[in-house]
Amino acid sequence: MRPAVVHQALAGAVAVVELGEPVVTRWPARLPVRPGQTGLRADVLLGWLVAAHVVMKVLIYPLVLNAEPFGDEAAYLDGGMAMSNLLRDVVAFTAPDTTELELNVVGSAWFMPGMPVLLAPLYLLFPDAPIWLVRGYLGLVTLMLFLAVVRSVRRRLGARWACVVVVLPGLVPSWVVFTYGAWGDLCAGLVLVLLLLRLVDLVRGLRAGEAPSLRAGLVLGLQAIAVLYLRSSTSALLAGLGAATLVAASVMLRGRVRWRGLAAAALAGATFAALLAPWSIFASRTLDARVLTTTTVPTVLANTFGDPDELCFGRCDPGSTMWFAPLRYAREVGRATDTSEVEVLQVMSDHAMRDVGPERYFDGVAHNLAAYTLQPTNFNGYLAPPEGRGLVGTVGQLVADVLTWVLYVPLMLIGLVSLLFHARRSVEARILDIVTKLAIGGLLLQLFVHLAGGRYWATAAIPLGIAAVSFLRERQLAGSDGPPPPPDDVGPSDEVLVRWLGRVQGLLRAATTGVVVVLAVAVVL
Incomplete structure (x- = not known):
């Protein structure tokens, strides 16, 4: 099947957007819209898609509002109650109950305190909040966060890319179900996208020979620690993004501008470390051991591969x-x-x-990949009331399951296949390609250390959607007889940037190919 036909087959998901290059180009100025681009139509479509997302959330809420806490949710809710009591003690100028914090926030340091912090305002106002109110609160918070992501994508990449994000994953019912859950995976994914968009802005500035401001460094540090607090498995990804950003600033900037860029990077790192320290110190003191983020790795390695x-x-x-x-x-x-x-x-x-030897280990990784990718609807059934959903609710769940598979299969399949290819159509496309694939690859590292399941794809859903549609756009242009897209504006560092982007894209493709070969051998043998 020709790539152009595949692209058209996704009419309800991506082809309707008819992607061009990003409307918003390199830092700091917006270029005028090129002839033939219909920005107004894209904005109108975006508005309707956002409305569809909100309607889907409203329809799904009755299916989950009375679902009892499932799995790790109970620990996060207990942590939220403990954090709300800490806030009451602070406001009342009384000594906090450290025993409660040790038991319900730290525990065995398996869970970072991001979701307890997010839940604390609810329990501060409603100490005995029923589960339907908890899920409604989480649905409202995630809606606000999702709209912030859509707004940021529209402002930095254009309305067409914002439409992609609203469809994939915003109209995938299982992903919407997760917006009512107390796990941190989905929220971490949303904040991660905000961080990635900041990095795209930063690289645009480097193209123009401009160093990021101290304020930009501060915001990057805040966003990075928020991602880590919501999902500890992002630590390797955040370290990689930080290192890549530091190298980019060092290579592309010169003289005093370089020192300003390094100062912003140092501020980002200092902000991250300063906000991680309270958790690390308190958890280490509670468990009488050195705890940087969590203590889960030994046990999950043993349960997953041992x-x-x-x-x-x-x-x-x-x-x-x-x-x-x-x-x-x-x-x-x-x-x-x-x-x-x-x-x-x-x-x-x-x-x-x-x-455990290499064969057993990689066989476990292959099983993790299957569990990660082939169970997108599991939690549609897990987040159900104890008495069941009845006839109407069961039909609603069936519709949600079917629609999830219709949108999820192309999202996951094309998104993963895109890791073996890279964008070439413009410098902007290359930057976005690398940032999204670093995010996907960093999140997939979890498969090598942790038992996977149908919950974790929600973190990578937006980068996968962007990667999938970017791949389809590349295939469409490759099979088209029309003229290529006009080139980006040329920045003073573009010659160096293009050379480094090509190297990074080659390394990413080589690494992905190597992993695919090893996993294929493990499955066959």
Whole structure:
């Protein structure tokens, strides 16, 4: 099937947008709209798509409003209550209840405190908030955050790209279901997109020979720590983006301008570290061990790739889950031996992982990839009231499942395939291509250390949508006999930038190809 035909097959999702190059070009000025572009029509379409997203949220809310907390949600809600009590103590000038914070916010330091902080205002106003109010509050917060993302995409990339974001994933019902959940994955993905758009702006400034301001550095640091607090598995991605930004500023700027850029980068790093420190210090003191972000890695490695039956030096307590039974065991062993439970968990993990070789490890990664990509509708059923949904609710869930698969399959399939190719049509397209693929690749690193499931794709949904549509646009241009798009304005650093962009794109494609080959061999053998 020709790429142009594939593009047209997505009429309801992407072809209706009829993407051109971004309306907003390089920093700092907006170029006039080129002849033939219909910016007004794109804005009108964007408005209707946003309205459709809001309507979908309203229709889905009755399906989930009475759903009891599922899995990790209970820990996040308990943490939100504890944080609200901390706020009350601060306002009343009384000593905070550190015991409650240790038990319900830190616990075993498995979860970062981003969602508890987000939930604290609700519990501050309604200490006994029922679950329907909690889910309604989360739906409202995520709607505001999503609209902020759409607005930022429109302002920085253009209305057509904003339409893409509203459709993929904004009109995918399962993704909308997650907007009512207390997990941090979806919120982390939304804040991550805001961070990525800031980086696109930053590179545009570097093209013009301009250093980012100190304010820009401060905002980058704030957005990065917000992403980490909402989802700890983004730590490697954030480190990679920070390093790439620092290298770009060093290579593309000269003289005093370079020093101003490095000062902004230093401020971003200092902001990030300063806001991470309170959590790290308090968690380390609570567990009597060094905790930077979370302590989950040893246990999840053992459960994902090792032998779970050997994690507790034998079978763990069968009366608990595969996650909390090892924690309970480690806590008891730590008390008996006067050792931190964090150290005990590491020894337990090493014991369960002692027979893991490359074949078993990559087989586990392949299973993780399948679980990550092939279960998009699981939580449509998990977030259901205890008594069930009845006939109308069951029909609604069925419609949501079908529509999810219709939009999700091209989103995930084309988004992942796009990792093997790269954009060439313009410098702007290359910048966006690299930023989105760094984000996708960094998020997919979770498959190599953590058991995957149908919840985690929500974090990468927007970058996957952008990558998929960008790939289709490249295929469309490659199969077209028309003239190529007009080139971008040339910046003073473009010669250096294009050379480095090509190198980075080549490295990303080589890394992706290597991973695909290894996983294919693991599956076949």
